[in-house]
Amino acid sequence: MMTIAAILNSISQPRFATYQSSVFKGVTEEECLGVYLWNKQLAGAFLPALQIIEVSLRNAIWTAKIKYEENVIEETSEFHDWPKLKDQIDSQWFVTVMTQSNNCNSYNAIENAKRQIKKEEKLNTTENLIAKLTFGYWVSMVDKKYEYDRASYLSLWPHLLPKVFPYALDKKNGNPLSLNRIGADLRDINTLRNRLSHHEPLWHSKKTYSVEQAINKVARDYYKCLEVIRWINPSNLKLLSIIENTQKMNELCNPHALWKNKQLPAGLSNLHSNQSEGWLSSALLETRHKGGIISLDTVKGFAMILSKIDGKKFIAQAKNFAGGLQIYNLGDIVTFEPENKNSGRHPVASSVKPI
Known part of the structure; x- marks a missing residue:
């Protein structure tokens, strides 16, 4: 209260x-x-x-x-x-x-x-x-x-x-x-x-x-x-x-x-003080992209993903694949979090997960 x-x-x-x-x-x-x-x-x-x-x-x-x-x-x-x-x-x-x-x-x-x-x-x-x-x-x-x-x-x-x-x-x-x-x-x-x-x-x-x-x-x-x-x-x-x-x-x-x-x-005494609980989850918008793996190199440890949202190519390092890059194959459909590119030709895909 x-x-x-x-x-x-x-x-x-x-x-x-x-x-x-x-x-x-x-x-x-x-x-x-x-x-x-x-x-x-x-x-x-x-x-x-x-x-x-x-x-x-x-x-x-x-x-x-x-x-x-x-x-x-x-x-x-x-x-x-x-x-x-x-x-x-x-x-x-x-x-x-x-x-x-x-x-x-x-x-x-x-x-x-x-x-x-x-x-x-x-x-x-x-x-x-x-x-x-x-x-x-x-x-x-x-x-x-x-x-x-x-x-x-x-x-x-x-x-x-x-x-x-x-x-x-x-x-x-x-x-x-x-x-x-x-x-x-x-x-x-x-x-x-x-x-x-x-x-x-x-x-x-x-x-x-x-x-x-x-x-x-x-x-x-x-x-x-x-x-x-x-x-x-x-x-x-x-x-x-x-x-x-x-x-x-x-x-x-x-x-x-x-x-x-x-x-x-x-009317403050009638309000609950826990109004912040659950607010964030209801306010956040969906940001993840869905895309297909179009190239994969397990030796160098990276893959390229083509987004179905905006048609752009994203590069993803092995460490960003849930379960490890070795369990993924060309053509697999995954979801990922897009990040603006810091260097290189392509933006980055992080938190890559299988569908």
């Missing part, structure tokens, strides 16, 4: 105390737990927008910098020198410019990213470094310290602003938004992302007095995410439309959704 007390012990009382705020008028532990569940659903709705911002921001900054360097070459050099000079552009400029002395925080972030890449047995390619550096790392670049007349080791702004944020325009007069405004919004979003990562209440603010204010804070933060996505590339908003993400946020950002969540935990 699942109890509220057991759940609260796993959440931790200090963390749960945040949800006992008078803002939501939660008079019972069940209702406070309902607010906690509401916050979890909000976090799920924020995540796709935050992921789009992170990926599009880092790629936009990197691409804009490279294109700017290429444009400088085209404007200052002879045409026949362009290929050679462009090949000399440092694709890892975002890493090589940072040192322990000029930017300790960024340098440490880079070293941490390199350690993670090494741990995952990957190469320190430009693509891997871009992806592994944190969202906060890229947000920190959208700052006036990297303006042309201030920067000592890296110049990004304002010449890259129209390339990174081409649609960041004031809605009243159509003028480009300032670097300070864009950077401030990005820092707010990074704070929101960190709150989400640490499972903190997304609605929480020291100034929040009422439910309506809490909901409005969430709505404004989500709108800020939508705006930043639009500033970089409005087409990316369609990705949220496809999965009806903004619709989900709309459904959550109203008093009725909060009220409904506050009622949910009341």
Whole structure:
């Protein structure tokens, strides 16, 4: 039997105390737990927008910098020198410019990213470094310290602003938004992302007095995410439309959704805690292929199987045959688990079994 007390012990009382705020008028532990569940659903709705911002921001900054360097070459050099000079552009400029002395925080972030890449047995390619550096790392670049007349080791702004944020325009007069405004919004979003990562209440603010204010804070933060996505590339908003993400946020950002969540935990005591038992077997899809053995070499210890599912040839080593390769013959029909090829001409068949 699942109890509220057991759940609260796993959440931790200090963390749960945040949800006992008078803002939501939660008079019972069940209702406070309902607010906690509401916050979890909000976090799920924020995540796709935050992921789009992170990926599009880092790629936009990197691409804009490279294109700017290429444009400088085209404007200052002879045409026949362009290929050679462009090949000399440092694709890892975002890493090589940072040192322990000029930017300790960024340098440490880079070293941490390199350690993670090494741990995952990957190469320190430009693509891997871009992806592994944190969202906060890229947000920190959208700052006036990297303006042309201030920067000592890296110049990004304002010449890259129209390339990174081409649609960041004031809605009243159509003028480009300032670097300070864009950077401030990005820092707010990074704070929101960190709150989400640490499972903190997304609605929480020291100034929040009422439910309506809490909901409005969430709505404004989500709108800020939508705006930043639009500033970089409005087409990316369609990705949220496809999965009806903004619709989900709309459904959550109203008093009725909060009220409904506050009622949910009341029935917890009647639920069984072993709902996970048997779930995996009912959820897994059939992946095995059926095929015929079309070649077999017991000396070298391998066989070739032609799949009846997709008509492809799979190679199988002797160790992957149930009962040993010696009990199989040409033409035998078997089932096997297909695996994407790591090397060689053919994908691999594992866990081969006779019909």
